[in-house]
Amino acid sequence: MAAVSTTDPRLRALAHPVRLRMLSLMWSAPLSAAALARELGISHALASQHLRRLDAAGLVELADVRPNRGGRERRYRSVRGPLLTDQREGQALLAEALARNLLDRVAERAPDTAGLTIDAELWVAPEQWAAARSRLHAIMTELHEAAQPPHAPGTVRVGATVLAFEMTDPPPPVED
Template structure:
């Protein structure tokens, strides 16, 4: 995937990234998205068409609405958003940073949350285990998602991007030597 890939370019737009998030579990129409995002119906429709064209959303249902037909879309699960092995990851990071700034501005006063920033060096197996557990937690959160403003729900903002760092010279991190206990090391 390159930075000019249509799929990547669709994901790298902050509004389209929010749309994919909003329609993850609940199909929404362009009219519903325009109200939620504070944009025009025409612009919401345009973003949906772009996302549909690259396979990030799909038509979930068509229903009658005031004599017309309302097309509701949902996200196609398994999107490449979580795949960071392409050169366009920086574009997605920019879109995520934009959405994070916007969501932080809407944070409920005095609300509890979790904030963390880290640059850490850990054993490869710790990284692998953490990455899998974090993906599972976000999967649970996505699976529990309901329609925006549904009774009995609380809106939350969650933005996460974790990844291994390259060495200062830009090379891939080297695999550390396996740990071997020295004869005088205390037992764990």
């Protein structure tokens, strides 16, 4: 098995829960390292370090540079397109980062609000799987296209994580 870092450099950048959150935040509007630090409750230095990693992997792009208190503020946005890799090698790293974010988001769930929790390990016809996968993709695309900048008036903060994949057949049961 090849090393993950040589297989998919984007995966190494994505395999950290803070960087996944940064990409989500920069999807709807460009943000600076300082703004990301405030939003995520981390230091400016740490936000800058994570942002450099995302930039080196080609997952963000410089949106603009503007004056700010005698200096220059560089604001980045997420590169549009399929951000998360579907490559099999290294998927455990990405799943671990997604799981960490999911745990953090559940802790911040608004009380007494509607949500949706579904888990499944099913056997379905290939054409049903393809159709369901297409619908899931369309739903997540719709949410991303509707995204507004953080704290925009009239918006609610939503957490959505989808990891759906075809599984291998388990080995046949051993007869006693």
